[in-house]
Amino acid sequence: MVDFAGWDMPVQYTGVVQEHELVRTAVGLFDVSHMGEVEFVGPGALEEANGLISNDLTKAADGQAVYAGLLDEKGTFVDDVVAYRFSPERILICVNAANVEKDFAWMQAKAKTIKPINRSEDYAQIAVQGPAAFALVQKLADRPLDGVGTYRFIEGAVAGVTSIISRTGYTGEDGFELYVAPERAEALWNALLDGGAGPAGLGARDSLRTEMKYALYGNDIDDQHTPLEAGLGWIVKLDKPSFIGREALVAQKAAGVQRRLVGFELTEPGIPRAQYAILHEGQKVGVVTSGTMGPSVKKAVGIGYVPTALAAEGSTFHVEIRGRPVAARVVKTPFYKKG
Amino acid sequence: MSNYPEDLKYTKDHEWAKKSGDHVVIGVTWHAQDALGDVVYVELPKVGAKVTAQESFGVIESTKAVSELYAPLSGTVVKVNDDVAASPGMVNDDPYGAWLIEIEPSDAGGYDGLMDQATYVKSLS
Numbered sequence: 001m002v003d004f005a006g007w008d009m010p011v012q013y014t015g016v017v018q019e020h021e022l023v024r025t026a027v028g029l030f031d032v033s034h035m036g037e038v039e040f041v042g043p044g045a046l047e048e049a050n051g052l053i054s055n056d057l058t059k060a061a062d063g064q065a066v067y068a069g070l071l072d073e074k075g076t077f078v079d080d081v082v083a084y085r086f087s088p089e090r091i092l093i094c095v096n097a098a099n100v101e102k103d104f105a106w107m108q109a110k111a112k113t114i115k116p117i118n119r120s121e122d123y124a125q126i127a128v129q130g131p132a133a134f135a136l137v138q139k140l141a142d143r144p145l146d147g148v149g150t151y152r153f154i155e156g157a158v159a160g161v162t163s164i165i166s167r168t169g170y171t172g173e174d175g176f177e178l179y180v181a182p183e184r185a186e187a188l189w190n191a192l193l194d195g196g197a198g199p200a201g202l203g204a205r206d207s208l209r210t211e212m213k214y215a216l217y218g219n220d221i222d223d224q225h226t227p228l229e230a231g232l233g234w235i236v237k238l239d240k241p242s243f244i245g246r247e248a249l250v251a252q253k254a255a256g257v258q259r260r261l262v263g264f265e266l267t268e269p270g271i272p273r274a275q276y277a278i279l280h281e282g283q284k285v286g287v288v289t290s291g292t293m294g295p296s297v298k299k300a301v302g303i304g305y306v307p308t309a310l311a312a313e314g315s316t317f318h319v320e321i322r323g324r325p326v327a328a329r330v331v332k333t334p335f336y337k338k339g
Numbered sequence: 340m341s342n343y344p345e346d347l348k349y350t351k352d353h354e355w356a357k358k359s360g361d362h363v364v365i366g367v368t369w370h371a372q373d374a375l376g377d378v379v380y381v382e383l384p385k386v387g388a389k390v391t392a393q394e395s396f397g398v399i400e401s402t403k404a405v406s407e408l409y410a411p412l413s414g415t416v417v418k419v420n421d422d423v424a425a426s427p428g429m430v431n432d433d434p435y436g437a438w439l440i441e442i443e444p445s446d447a448g449g450y451d452g453l454m455d456q457a458t459y460v461k462s463l464s
Contacts, residue, residue, distance in 0.1 A: 016402035017377040203376070203402055269424075271380045271400050292402065293379035300380070322398065 007034040007097060009202050016203035020295040023171050023208055024336075027130035028200035029192050032177070033185060036100030036120035038107055040091045048114040049091040052107060052244060053083055054227060056237040060085045065151045065168055068235050070095070070103060071245030075226040075252060079103050080217055082168060084153060092119070092164075096217045110244060123164075124185035126178045128192060129200075129208075133175035136195045141165065159191030170205065172212035172336055211294045211336035213263045213303055219274055220261060220289040220303055228252055229305065230261045259286065260311040263333035265299045266319065270326040272302030277320040278328075280310060288319060294335055301335045302328070342369045344435060348450060349459030352393075352409040355434075356453055359441065363412055363450055366438045367399065367430060370463055375401040378430040381423055383408075383439055388416045390442060392449065397439065399430070412449040414442035 003009075009031075012019060022028045040049045050057045055068035062085055070079045070093075079099040084092040093116075095103045100120050107116040128137055138145050142157040145165065153166035164179035180188055193199070206216070215221045215230055227236045228249060236249055266272060272291030277284045291302030302319065310317055313332055318325035347355045353371035357364045372378060380400040390396040390410040397408040418441035423429050429437040444450065454462070 011403060012376060015377055017379075207402060269380070269382070271405075273405065293400075295377075295402070 004034060004097065004202065009034065010199075011203045012201040013199040016201070016207060017295045019198070019200035019204035020207050022198050023130045023173055023200055023204060024296050025131065027128060027132040027136050027175070027197045028204065029189065029197045030127040030129065030200050030205055031124075031185075031189065032127050032205075033124035033182065034097035035125050036095040036097060036103065036118070037123050037179070038093045038095060038104055039117045039119045040093075040111075040114045041117065042089055042114055045091050045114050046085070046088040048111055049083060049093065050240070051112075051242060052110060053081065053093075054236045054243055054245060054249075055083070056240050057083055057085050057091065058240075059237075062087050063152055063154060065153055065166060066235075067151075069227045069232065069245070070106070071227070071243070071249075072106075072223060073244060073248060074223075075228075075245040075248030076223045077217065077221045077225065077227070077230075078106050078223065080215060080221060080232075084164070084166070094125075098218060122181070123179045124182040126180070126185060126189055126192065127169055127171075127175065128178065128197060129169045129171040129173045129175035130197075131174060132196070133173065136192065136197060137165070137176050137178075140191055140195060159188050161185075161188040161191075163188070170214055171208040172214075172334060172338075173208075206290075207292050207295055210290050210292050210301065210303065211296055211334065213333035213335065215261070215303075216290060225261070225305070226252060228257050229259055256308070258308055259305045260308055261289065261303060261305055262311050262315075262330045263301065263303055263335055264317075264319075264328045264330050265301050265335070267316075267327045267329050269300075270319070270321045271300045272304070272319045272321070272326075272328070278304050278306055279318040279320055279325050280307075284320075285310065285317070297335045299335070301331075306330075341373070342435075343456050343460050345456045347435070348411070348453035348455065350409065350411045350453060351462065354409060354411050356411040356450065357438075358450060361443065361447075362417060362441050363414070363444055364438045364441045365411060367408070367434055368459075369434050371399075371406075372431050372434045375399065375406060376403045377401055378427045381427045381430065381439065383419050383424055384416050386416050386419055390414060390416060390440075399427075408439065410442070411453055412442065412444045413446060414444040416440050417443050
């Protein structure tokens with residue numbers, strides 16, 4: 001067990017690689033109850049929440065979730081979040097565990113008419129991920145889930161446990177994230193295990209998301225980097241009339257983005273790790289933000305910030321590993337592709 | 340299950356050593372691979388390199404962590420297990436079969452000064 005934002009979390013149950021493979025080939029369960037939830041309720045909830053995030057909830061349907069940046073005035077990340085639109089009068093924002101206090105204080109300070117409610121204590125969350133996840137959850141659900149497409153959600157019961165059933169995840173596989181009352185989480189977890197899923201820990205969660213180049217707050221994105229730099233331009237809707245950070249991003253786009261978060265693989269032996277320097281012609285030009293030996297791609301892959309001139313696919317640079325420059329090349333991401 | 344052969348010597352850094360004629364073969368213990376988790380990368384010295392007792396001679400990386408490898412004895416590397424460098428998971432499958440390096444010790448008496456099996460197992464509890 002490790003301490004993760006004040007939560008005791010298992011890095012692994014049986015082994016990182018075995019759990020990673022389980023999620024890629026069958027179905028794994030992640031206890032992600034540490035994630036926080038902040039709710040906006042009442043007339044104007046949609047407009048209030050939408051003014052705080054970079055993506056556009058007004059373009060989403062009820063029952064749809066959007067991935068978004070919670071940005072500050074500099075356009076850099078306070079957090080990355082998933083916002084659930086139940087209705088124009090109820091928006092639930094799922095935030096990173098380490099950022100719950102900060103995000104909630106930020107939203108309280110910035111919200112104009114609707115005051116956010118910290119619901120983090122009211123929800124546990126279990127992620128059910130893998131090609132067999134749909135069949136498993138469907139078998140236990142009290143209603144058909146066929147109509148619940150990617151980034152859609154409904155409310156229902158799974159194994160008799162009232163849940164928000166969300167077709168979302170952080171692995172690159174099909175699956176659901178189930179939000180339930182904490183006192184019912186164990187019953188649901190056990191029912192999913194009995195249904196054939198295996199438990200997976202933080203280690204596999206990290207290798208799975210890294211193979212997809214999904215950003216991890218604190219590693220790949222933070223309050224020093226904008227979505228445009230992080231390759232997340234698609235979650236920034238500059239045509240929205242206003243949201244916090246918009247002016248800074250408009251200016252950054254006009255001036256040109258100077259550095260970019262790229263995916264690379266090593267072309268010499270080694271494993272890139274967060275905080276290793278990225279070198280070009282002997283000079284430090286960037287930094288690795290995540291890296292691993294990808295269990296599915298079977299390559300040493302990494303994510304890091306480089307100057308825009310080195311960001312194109314095929315660009316080469318070096319990663320400094322224990323004082324030694326190791327060759328790397330920018331590749332297409334996600335690193336892992338199905339089939 | 341945990342496994343510590345009686346015919347090996349051990350270090351507090353969880354390396355094992357085994358006499359092979361005048362040479363000593365070195366690897367990591369069952370405990371080391373268990374604590375590391377899935378081993379995905381091993382960086383070893385070249386044949387002819389000098390290693391120094393209690394100093395790093397290489398690196399072992401798992402999905403979870405990067406760890407130094409410490410030499411039980413000083414000496415000169417005479418063989419390197421390239422199979423393990425190519426398939427690092429061998430360290431998990433069989434930590435005593437997956438030897439890392441073989442050295443010619445510079446101090447012939449050093450080997451006997453290493454921990455025996457009983458002392459090492461006791462140190463783990």
